[in-house]
Each structure stands twice: as C-alpha cells, then as structure tokens.
Amino acid sequence: MNALTQPQNTTESRRAARNHILMPRLETPFHPRLTALDEVNDWYNWAGYKAPHSLFDEELEYFAIRSTAALFDISPMVKYRIAGPDAERYVNRLTLRDVRKLGINRVHYTAWCDDHGHVLDDGTLFRLGEQDFRLCCQERHLPWLLDSAIGFSVEIREETEEIAGVALQGPTSHAVLKEAGFAGAELLRPFEIGTFAHDGGTVTISRTGFSGDLGYELFVPRAAALSLWDRLWRAGAEHGIRAIGYSALNRTRIEAGFIVANADFVTAEGALRSDRVRLPDEIGLDWLVDPDKPHFNGRKAILEARQNQTLKHILVGLEIEGNIPAEHAIVYHRRKHEAGLITAAIWSPTAKRNIAIASLDRPYGTKFVSDLWVEIYAMRELRYQKMMKRATIVPRPFVKLARRTATPPGLR
Amino acid sequence: MTSFDVPARVTTNAYDAIVIGAGHNGLAAAAKLGKSGRKILVLEAASAPGGAARGREFAPGFRSAGLAHLVNRLDPEVARDLGLTLAPKSGAAMPTVVLDGANEPAVLRGAYGETIDGVSVSEAEAFGKLREKLVYQAGILKRFLRRPPPQLGAIGIGDISTLAAAGFGLIRKGRAEGRDFLRMLLMNVADVADEYLEDDRLKGLLAFDATLGIHLGPRSPTSLLGLYYRLTGEVYGKAGGQFIPEGGMAAVAPAFLKAAEKTGVTIRCGARVGRILADRGRASGVVLADGAEFAAPVIVSAVHPRTTFLHLLDPAESDTGFLRSISHIRTAGNVAKLDLALERMPNISGLTGRDHNGRIVIARSMEHVETAFNPAKYGEFSPDPVMEIVLPSLADRTLAPDGACTLSALIQYAPYKLKMGWAAGKPAFLRIVLDILERHAPGIGKTIIAADLSAPTDIETEYDLPGGHWHHGELQADQLLINRPTRAASGYATPIDGLYLASAGAHPGGGISGLAGWNAARHILSGAKR
C-alpha cells in the first residue's frame, strides 16, 4: 500500500494537544471577524466548528446574496488534498464522474459511493494540477479515502484546519473582487480556478458556490485568512457586502435545487438503518454516473440496479400551492397513499413560489407523477394548522439566474 | 506496480478458460473444466506444477515432497470424478502415535482411533464415544463442503435441499443429539475433550489436531471447528483416516497433473502471471511477467485471494470496501516445516518399528498445546512447541540415499510475524525443535546430515503463499462459508465478471482435498451468474 496514513503524532505533540477539551467547539480562522460583526449570537455546531446560523437578520442576509454581495465562511467544510503519481486514477476510481475530463484549474461537482452504490457524500473536486486535487465535502472520510488508496501511489492529507475558505456570493461579487485588486477574476468562467497574489502568498479563487447565483469561493492558508477577509470587506464597502450565516445560504441553495448530505439524504456510512441509504439515481445524481469511464466504486451495483429496475426512490422538486413551507411533510398520492417525504422546503422570495425538495418512493415520482399532495402541520401559537396542499413536480433549479453563468458577469 | 494500463489490443480467445496456479486446486479445477471439452490453459509460475505439494531437494540427495506430508481429506467424490487413485491399495490405515515423553505412546489405529493401544480400556471406550459423536456432527457439516456456500439474499433450491438434508440428519438421531450439536458447534476443543476424556495424551492429540495450522489454542472458543474439519475428511469411506500414497507424497502432484492432462488441458510452467486483464468489471485475460498475453473469457485464480486482488488485478478494478475486506483476511501462518536428512532411520523411544510408519504427534497434554500457543499471540515462537512427525522416506525410498532417511515435521506455534524476525529467530527455534527430537529419539542429533527449517516466511516465498498460511487464510468461524474469503467473493464468483477463485482461500479451505478447485469448476460450468 502506497498511501501514506497520517503521520503518527509524536508523544510531545500529542500531549500538547490534550487541552482541546477546554474549547470543545473550534473557531474558524475568520472567527474574530464574525464575532465582531455578529449581532444575534445565534451559533451552531458545523462539523465541530462554531458557525453562525445568522449574524444580524436572516431575511436581510438572504437579500445580500441575491442583490449585492455576501461573505460566508466555509472553513468548516472538510477538505482533502490528494496528490501523487496515481492521483488522477485514484480520484477517478473514487468518484462517479470522469476525472480525465476535468481540466487543470477546473472544478466539478461530484459524488462518491460505497461498494453497494450507496452515496457516501457529494462535494466539489478541484483540479489544482496534473496530479493534484482538492476534495471538499460535508462529512469526514479519511478512513475511506485511505482504504481507497490500497494499491495506488497517492498521498492524502486532510487540510480542513490549515486552509481557510470563504464564499463571496451575489451579483456584485465580481465587482468586489475587482475592487480588491484581483485583476482578471472577472474572466473566470463557471467552475474555473484562478490563482492570485495575496499577503505574500496566493489565494485560490474559483467561480463556484452554493447559492445558485454569481459567486466565488476563495481558499487561503489559515495565516492569511484575516487579511483576505479585510481586503474583501474594504473592497466591498461600496458594493453592499454583508457577512451572512447558514440560514440565508440554505434558502438560496434550495432555490438552486442543491442537495445537502444528511439533510436531503442519509450518507451510506452514517446510516444505521439499512433502508435509509441511497443510490445516486435515487437522489437526483444519476447524471454524475459515467458508465463509459474506467471502473469506479459502486459501478456494478448502480448499473445492476438500473438494469434490474430495483431503484427504490427518486428525488424531485415540488411546487406546493399556498405559501406555507412544507418542511418534513409527508407526501401523498391521491391524498391517501404515502408517497414520500419532503426533505427541504421554503417560500422562495425570488421565485415567489412555495418550493420543496422531496424524496419519493418509486413508482411515485416515476409512474405516478400527478395527484400528489402534502400534509402540512404548521404550528401557530401552540396549535397545529393542518393543511392538505396540492403539489406538482417541477424541474430544478427553482430559480435560474443568467448572471450565474455569464462571463464576464454584468452587474445585474 | 503503479500502472495497470489495459491494452486496447484484443486478442482472440484461444482458450475457454485460464487457470492461474498449478497447485492441486488449480489442477483439480482445470481437470474438471477440461472434462467438459473446453480448452483450458494452466499457468504456473514455478518450474514445475504441484504448488505446495511440489517436491524439492533440501539437501544433496535428500528430497522433501512438499508442505503436506500425508493425505487425510482427499475428497472421494473428487477423486472418483477426476480418476485420482492415491490411497494405497493395501487399505491399511496409517496409525497416529502420541508421545508425551514420559509414558508409553498412545497409538490410534484405524480411522482416527477405531482402536487405541496404550490407554486403559475405559479410556479407549470414552474416546470411542466422543469419536462417534464428533464424526456424526462432522458428517452434518460435510454436506456444506461439497457445494458452494449459500448466497444470502438469493438462496437457491440446492441450498435449501442441503439445509433440509442437514436438518434431517440432525433430527434423525433424536432431539438430544440435535441439541448437543447446536451446543457444541462453536465450542472449544478443550472443554469437549475434558468432558469425555481423562488421558492427557489423547486430549493433547485432539488439541493438536483441532489447532494445527490455525491461530487458536485448544481453549479458544470455536477451536472445535478445526477438529470437525479434520473429521470431514475420509479415507476408504471412513472419517478421520489418513494415508501416505503409494510411492509417497511425491505421487500427489503428478496424480492431479495427470488428471488434468488427461482432459487435454495445456499446462505451462515457468509462466508467472503478472496481471489479470480487466476493464470495467470484466476479466478478459492475463499478461505474463515476460509480457506474453493470453485472452480468455474465464479466468480462474487458484492462487491466494490476496495475491489475486491486491497484486494481479488492478486495484482500480475493485471497489474500496471489497479490497478493504480482502486486506483484512487473516492469513498469518503459524506452522514451521522441518525437513531432516538423517544417516539412518531414527529410533523413537517406545515405538515399535512398524509404527514408525505412522504419524507421530508430540503433545503431552491439552495444556501443553495451549501453553505453546500463548507466545504466538505476541509474535514469539513457542519455547516448548508441539509437532507432528512423519518419516517420508519409509514410504518413498527415492527421497533419501540408500540406508538414509528423511524426517518431516510440522511444528507449531511459529508465528509469521515474529517480533525478533525469522532471520534471527530460526537458529534458536531450530535448536529448540532438535532438542525435543533428541529427547524423544535419543541419538538422532548425531545422525543429522542436514536440517532445513521453513518458517512461515520461507513458506511464503517458496510457494507464493501470503503469510505462509497453507489454508490461504485462517480457517476460523468468521472466515468460513459465506465469509470465505470475504462475502462478495464467496461462492467462487467474484465482483469481476469472468474471474473466479479456486484456491484454498475459497470455500471450503485448505488441505489436499481438491474441493475448492473442483467446486469452483462445477460452479463455472453451472453457468450461474453468481
């Protein structure tokens, strides 16, 4: 086995680390700026880090994304660096899409599965060099990644703590970058990566994001995090820049139709109950599966499920009448047969529609696509208002913005 | 091995199947496949076929017939089907002699002690009772050896009928026997022996036979399975028998070879397979280390599952969880093999001349075996090991010069992962073993012309056997049936279409039975998808 396991900590560094218990929640490199801006003290635990639900007003934070520019700290996202002579072959075997088609300085969204074809996680794969990749995702996978390296000459390193990440999203985001002196950033096409000078080092800027809007993600070494933040913040002053928490971003990602691991589906290694796991085709990721590329984890199981028609679920976008969000409501067919569950739902301020992402049990969603209903229990002043509302399957994304893909982006 | 580029070039299939490895299982598989009229190619890395049953000269003029020094589990159906005639026509059962160094030997005659010399009448009777029970129980388990393990989630008619037959076998003798079976199945051999027997030599023998080649002590739960496995073997229709073939163990490999050649199989020796060709889940051929390429729709790997999936097949062709479970197969050997070249036949204390032809076990008691096991857990060899001895040149005069003699011993415990390393450990361990032999055969030391001790690391190198484990993986409860070698590759088919396993690493395990290879071939011929 050529894969390097993480270097064994020396006794000394191991002993030095034992006071971690004094701070059970880690603070991200941007934490000093977030606390300074924070008005509502509404924090949650994101993968062991202290992260804001909201910093001042969830609704206004949402509009910062959709009308000006929003800064969102993505440092807690789990990041792996994968490099070495077999890196491309390794990642190609690990993930669903054909990595050979991913150019250097390009990013693609992908997912990876276990032997049974059940999705372990989804995430973005950054190709930083011929044999140099960064994988960003929601959950931790070090044992799986290391075991996947059996027989490959590749080095895998988790760099979550070392690398700070911030998302800059919204229609004025490219103007902020320009103002900040990142000349040429406006030429980045969607999913393209650029490297720019910053603070004696470099910052990696990719035109990616989770908002379905024009936007960028910036990665720097931990030490350069605060100077980067300040640089963006100063530059954004005239472009309406605001710092935001997850609640606002979550609304935009639902509008964009993106799914979140362990929210819209249960990851294969996290699932306790064997019927909770999902194949890519069962959570709308069938388009990632490339049967023509060389072998990849779960290939046989996925193709067999397709061939034998044993797929059990399907992920759909729903538009629901009325304006009450249907989060975690049960979906019915003909008002009486249980057809599935809504995993995420909001009233979309941009689309002015009541939208939802739902996991349906086939043949609902495949054969039976009409006459769907959702049962909403809305708690209003200690009483449930029970409603049965008509739901229609609609394509995702619910909100499609031209500025997301236009290059160079305009200000609208 | 860093790159596994699959050649785009397509060669036409000159063969219907390629078998990797000409050990006895590989040959059994090839013979069975060949019988169906298909064109079979067997590729063997060594210069001669036979695998671990391959003979070698260990000292000038002295030969050893391979790792195994007797036959106790050649499957009669396999033998009949492939036309193997190995058992001596005389029909005389080879005795087992147990030495404790203090008392006269206990000599078990017939198939696993149908009669016993050197123990009290009541003890012989008690042994007979226990023997009867164990043979009956082993008989129930035997049904599962001759067919592929059931495929969970897709239980077939054959599985059900085997289960039904086993169930019927259980109730046939009444409730009490059935209950006793379910109670004893996963027991340790020590508790069972203690319940029936008094004689330390007999208990020592059972302990030894249950654990030989397995990383367990007699007091480890499930160690009885090893004894059941031993008793599923039969000779002349009797469970638990053993023999050295007419002409000695050197006759084993040629017999399998002949069976294969008879069916038109092509065998190429000195042909080390470097890679198994596969693309997107389907095997298509092999490439030899020298670059020669052979294509076939069916590839049968009769080498260790770990070698097959970690070294021959591009790891990128397997799924991660599968490779993880393959790398978890416990396959560290625990037995050392000693070959001695002696000036003359040794004289073992208390033994009649005739019984020198037998299997001689040195095990004073259950405790002796257990205590010998303790150090093995920590990567140390036993300072007071137990062993099984055969004098091969008595059956095969060609093994030694006239008047001289060879001695073969299987000694445990000698762990593969020796903390001090075998380079340093071997001389010390050899001294210990020779001291023991000297105690039991005074004067033998002076007659030694050459001593060749193979530690598991040597066995690994000599026979391409990862861990030097002759079962190609621990024969323990968690590595049996549907978990042998691991679930996704149990039942001979593997996650790679067209690639099958046929070594001892597959069900039902090792020993010269031919079942793994023969079952694999039958499975392939059945055309079953899995």
Added chain:
Amino acid sequence: MQTYDALIVGGGHNGLVTACYLQRAGLNVAVLEKNGWVGGAATSRELAPGFVYSNCSYVCSLFRPEIMRDLELPKHGLQVVAYEGGAVFTRDGDYLASYRDHDSHRREFARYSKRDAEAYDRYARDVTRQCRFIQPLLMRTAPDPFGFRPRDLSELLYLAKKFGEFSPSEMAETLRFWTMSISDFLDEYFETDVIKAYLAISGIIGTALGPMSPGTAYVLLHHYMGEVDGSVGAWGYARGGMGAVTQALSRSFEAAGGTIRTDAEVDKIFTRGGRTSGVVLASGEEVRAKLVVSNADVKRTFLTLVDEATLPQDFVHRVKHFKMRGSSGKVNIALDSLPEFPALPHESSCIRGDLHFTDTIERMERAYDDWKAGRWSADPMLDTMIPTTLDPTMTSPGKHFMSCFVQYCPPKVEGRDWTDADRDAFAETVVSQIADYSPGFRDRIVHMEVRTPRELENEVGLTEGNIFQGELTFDQLLFNRPVPGYAQYRSPIAGLYMCGSSTHPGGGVMGAPGRNAAMEILRDLKRSPEQMSKAHDVI
C-alpha cells in the same frame, strides 16, 4: 408451617424482579435470602464507618427500563445517572480520554490517530446495528430449536425475520461479528494500541476469555446493549450505589404485599414425584409452596439444593459441565481524599467516569494467560470508578470511594484454595498499579475490601465466583443457557423454575432473566401477565 404460592430462593436483583412480577400478578410470594440483607451482587453496604460501597456490581446500564417502569422503581427510590466520560492512562504519562461530546471525543482520538478518530464513527455504527438486532431478543424466551412446539416455531420464525431484515452483507457481517475476537474486530477499524485497548475492555469484563478469544466481540455487545434513558451503549451509575436497585425492588415488592425473609438460607428444595412442594431452611424450618423459583446459579440450585437423584442423569451431567469459572475480583477502597492523576488536565471530567490503566490489548491478553495458568494477573486489567464524584451522598464531603473491578482472578490459585495471604498479594497488584499513576494514593487509603472469587462465592453464593452465573460463550447462550432443552426457565422438576443470570440472556444487572422467568411461570399458571408492559420498540 408457612405456606406461600411461590418461593424465591435468593434475593438478588433477578429474584426480586421475578418476585415483584408474581406478587403483582396476585400470587403470595416470599423471598428467602441467606444473608442479613437482600441484593445479592447488587448491594450498597457500609463496610467502613461513613463509607457506603457498591461492593460487587458497580455499573447500572443494562437494567431494563421496562422493568423500572413496570415495578415503579423510580417511585421506590431508583435514580440512574450517566457517566461523564473516562480515561485510559498510558505508560508514557499521557492518557486517552473519552468524552460525551462527539467532536471532543473525535479530537481526543485524533491526538493518537486522525484515521482512528474518524473510524470510530463507523465502528460505533456497526456495533449499534448489532445492538439493535440483539436488544429485542433480551426480553424474549429463547426458542428451543428442537422443541417443535408452535411457540418455539413462531419464535424461530421471528428470529429468522429479524435476521432477514438485514441486507446480505449485513448478515455476513453479523455472522462474523458473533464469532470474532474483539481484538481481531478492532484491528479492522483501528491502528492505535491504546484506542483498541480502551474499546476492548467491554469485550472481556466478567468473562473467562482474553481479548484475542473468538466470541469476545459478542461479549462487548453484552455490555453495550444497555441504555441510560434511550442513549444506547451509555453506562450509568445508580444513585446510592447498586444497592439502590435492589432496595427499590424490595420496596416495590413489599409495597405489593410480598414477604422478604433475610437470614433464611435455603438448605434443600423439596422434590417428590418430580414435583416441588417447598423448601427446608438451614434452621430446619420448612416453608411450603407449589412454586419454587431459584435465583441461585444453576450449579448451586441443582447440585446442592436439589437432590441429584431426583433429576434426569443427562441434565445433571450438563449442569456439572456448565462452565462458570470466576474470572474477576473486586477491590473496594475508601479514600480520605480525591486521588490525583497528574496526567489528567486540571478539573477533567474524566475523573467522573471509568478509569483504566491497561494501554494495550497485549497486556490484557497476557493478564488472561496468567488466569489460564491459575494465577491472578501480575499486571491486571482494572475497570475503576470513583462513584462519589457522581454521588457525593455516599460518604461525607471530601471523602471518596473507589471501586476497582479486576480482571483476571481465578477461582482457585494453581488448583488450591485461596488463602488470606493470596488475597492480600492480589490486592497489592491493584493498589500498586493505581499508585503508579496516582502519587500518594496509598496514603489516602482508609479502608479496603478485597473480593476474590472465594469471597464472591461465600458471600453472594456465586459458584466459583462467576459474576455472570455462567460464562458467556456460544455453548451457553440463548437456547443453550443453561442447558439445552431447559433454556426456558423451567427445570426437570415441575414447579421449580430458574430466574438467575444462569438463564437467558445472562449476567449483568439487567433484570431480563427475572422478568422472562416470571412471564413463563405466569404462562404455566394461565395467568395473563397484565403487569408486564411490552418490551420497548427498537425503531
């Protein structure tokens, strides 16, 4: 002469559970206890002035919540508190802590190995899956595969159905899990010795097996299938010591009108014409009843209390060969102040959890080799706890009590009986191990009670001092426990039942054998067990 509907021989926790259920079902029940107090191995006793000890069992996580509810134990004073954490001290002066907070737990493991830290989640999931499979079986009578009665068949079908809910790969994993050693099992997940050692502890506690023995992965389950208010696998501590469990049970029993007689040692159980009619006490007094339920272990019951001649030979043979060798000891230490562990950070929560000093599996296995040879372990594996950090009411403020469970400790010393000198030498191995990590420990000791299998046998009545009333190996589980064909709490003697840990599902302060026995008895009496709520759902 006193006459009752049912007599319970022995006032341990299972005897009391059976007694409670039978009394509540309308029977007139008496519990006969040889000691001057009830509780069996679940007691709290003031053995040094001002110090209350849980001097046998010391952890309350397995006790079934259904029983607590049915018998209204909280009303009768039972309160269970979860452990805060724990630590294993390493020989290089460091430690591995366990924390309740998931991220802290991960970061603590990551001090040793990032890989292991993350592998823990998959490990915990896989073990939890097995727990979920086994849990519903605890409160059911094991079917007899050769019983051929409708109930046995339907129970077998139930088992098959439970198993059938697994995917094929989970089935295969389950078969492996049940037959693996905890050491091999952990090797598949972890690379760090101390992490494996920490997790292996539950695989061997109370068993006469080492961590490298097949079957110990199952034993781990036996210790994990408990819960503290729904949090599966959590260990807890009964406020007031383990005696609080049996005290609450006896109060519940007496409140329902039951009779407890202490200092009433049963000498013989009457069996005439294949039926029991009561017992005779050591005092010579006869107590009559149609039903006798023995909480004593299967050997004591059938080889001592019942006349062997009245039993089928096969049965006696099997009872004689039932394995229940003691493998553990207990050292209870009263301390005049809280011991210090310099390795731990100041005010660490670990001190309120279980503390261990064995940092490799090899040390555990070598400790087991000592036991196999009939010696106590020279380097024993300790499972210690300072309950007074969770429950300061057990002694005066500032004083403490330390419970040290010691593995391994043989029932006989190299074949001969224990002497007091042996006992003291055994205790010394424990004190010196703790003192290695806690300077000044010896000076804090006010009083010490040492319990080898000899003391456990003499006082609690556990044959050979086996704390589970029978080893937990495959041949002694489910339908094999204690004797195939007699695994449904009934005995060959009509009216004589078993309810102790010798029966399914075995030892630990769980109460399930007692409840299952009561269920079978009521079934024989054709009474519906109204007082018995259904086993909790595992969803």
